[in-house]
Structures are given as C-alpha cells and as structure tokens.
Amino acid sequence: MKTPKSLEALVRDGLVDKVVRPLKSGKEAAVYVVLSEGEIRCAKVYKEANKRGFHKQALYQEGRKVRNSRQARAMEKNSRFGRKQQEEVWQNAEVEALYKLSAAGVRVPQPYNFVEGVLLMELVVDNQGAAAPRLNDLTLSKELAIEYHDLLIKEVVRMLCAGIVHGDLSEFNILIDSSGPVIIDLPQAVDAAANNNAPSMLERDVSNLAAYFGRFAPELLATNYGKEMWKVYESGNLRPDYLLTGNFKQNEKRADVNSVMREINDARDDAIRRKYEQTET
Numbered sequence: 001m002k003t004p005k006s007l008e009a010l011v012r013d014g015l016v017d018k019v020v021r022p023l024k025s026g027k028e029a030a031v032y033v034v035l036s037e038g039e040i041r042c043a044k045v046y047k048e049a050n051k052r053g054f055h056k057q058a059l060y061q062e063g064r065k066v067r068n069s070r071q072a073r074a075m076e077k078n079s080r081f082g083r084k085q086q087e088e089v090w091q092n093a094e095v096e097a098l099y100k101l102s103a104a105g106v107r108v109p110q111p112y113n114f115v116e117g118v119l120l121m122e123l124v125v126d127n128q129g130a131a132a133p134r135l136n137d138l139t140l141s142k143e144l145a146i147e148y149h150d151l152l153i154k155e156v157v158r159m160l161c162a163g164i165v166h167g168d169l170s171e172f173n174i175l176i177d178s179s180g181p182v183i184i185d186l187p188q189a190v191d192a193a194a195n196n197n198a199p200s201m202l203e204r205d206v207s208n209l210a211a212y213f214g215r216f217a218p219e220l221l222a223t224n225y226g227k228e229m230w231k232v233y234e235s236g237n238l239r240p241d242y243l244l245t246g247n248f249k250q251n252e253k254r255a256d257v258n259s260v261m262r263e264i265n266d267a268r269d270d271a272i273r274r275k276y277e278q279t280e281t
Helices: 005-012 057-061 069-077 080-103 142-161 198-213 218-222 225-235 257-280
Strands: 018-025 029-036 039-046 111-115 118-122 174-177 180-183
Touching: 005 018, 005 029, 005 039, 005 118, 018 039, 080 111, 080 118, 142 180, 142 198, 142 218, 142 225, 198 218, 198 225
Parallel strands: none
Antiparallel strands: 018 029, 029 039, 039 118, 111 118, 174 180
16 A cells, blocks of 8 residues: 555654555554564554544643653643643653553553654454454453453553553453453553542543443443552552452441541640640749
C-alpha cells in the first residue's frame, strides 16, 4: 500500500521497512501493520487533539510529570505551545506505561520505539498469526468468562503494584491472543499515587470487567474487587500474588462525633491544666 504521510519519516529513517496495511482507526489513533527490523509489528499514529474523540484529558493529566516549569506554565495557559506540550505529555504517558508494565510482567504489547508521534510496538496475534480479536468480538462460555476475569483481575493488581491505573479498561481495549487477555490503549493511564482520581478510575475499570464478564457468568456481578484492591494498596500490602476475595464491605458505621469532640476537649483541658501547673511551679 502507499505509505501514509504520518509514516514517511519512519520509512525514510529505516525504522519501518514497509507499511503492510491499515489495522484500525480509533478515537485516539490510527494503527497500521508494518514490517520493522524484519518483524511484523504495528505502528500507532496518534491523532491530533482536535481530531480525537476523547474529551476528559484533565482528569487523567493530574500528577503527570512535565519537563520543566516553562512547559507547565504553557500548559496551564493553554497557549499554542502549551497545547503542543499537552499532546507530548499525553502521548508519552502510553509509551512510559507500556515500558513500565512490560517490565513488571503485565500482558501488554511490547514497545520498540517512539518517534515523531508514532509508537512502534508488538502486533498481538492469534493462533493463526492474524491480528488478535478484541474481547468484545468474542462469545464466551461461562467457564472461559470466569477464567479471563480472574486473569484480568490479576493483571490489574500487577498494574497497581507498578503504580499504574489503566483508567479506561473495558472489553474494547483487551485483545485475546493464544495465551489469553492482553491489555492495550494506555494513553490515559494514571499514576496511582499522584492522581486523586485513581481510586474511582480503578473501581470503574474493575466494574467494567465485572459487567462484561457478568453477561456470561452472572455471579461475577456480585464481586467487589476494586474497593478491596485499593484498600490493600493503600495499606502498602498489595503484591502481584496477593489473593483477593472479591468480597469487600464498606464500613457503614457512622462516626460518633460527640465522643470525638469530648476527647478533643478533654485533651485541650489537660494541656491547659499542665501548662498552668508548670507556671505555678
């Protein structure tokens, strides 16, 4: 096929030997199957901000690192330069997340290079070597739904242990290869420790999994892994092999405000009394 303009620089520089065919075009990027270093891979070309369908970037950008104060000021002012910097931060988020998660053993596509707004990475394939299908395109047995749900909960735990929350996880950004689920599309990934929205995003990711797999195995609809996972993470005890129960009950007991205020007043009175006794002596 004719080389798309967005990939011409990579072909010219020898990073891509040949563009084989388009793979898909989504709300954030267009993906092509390419030949690179003698291997079939894929090239993800990010769309410009005004051509994307994702409009809630602010929630995801909280806590993301910027290069310097000039970049941060420009982004705050939303100047032309600032918008360009926001794009750079947005795109780098997925690249950094892929490298970090791949190193942590999470099943994500292996990244190879990121040049000129194009991410070169592994092409996830099925048993026949064709591009792997999305989870949403499959019909599952009850047993397979439970198996995949269990595998993905463990992947979400590994991600959280690496300090990352996907932020937009659903059946639409999970591929199924010969070994099971592979998580994709991470430009909205957030830093679990630096983003105040991380707990709610984690719960939504996990709820999306329960809702989808619950179509095939209704008992999964009653699970509550998200809150349990976050509570263990906050305690500092979450590990990749941590065994979650899926049964988490929020503490509904209301605080005894009057009792707390009595303790505060007693402590204050004691402090005043001690200070008075010290001045008397």
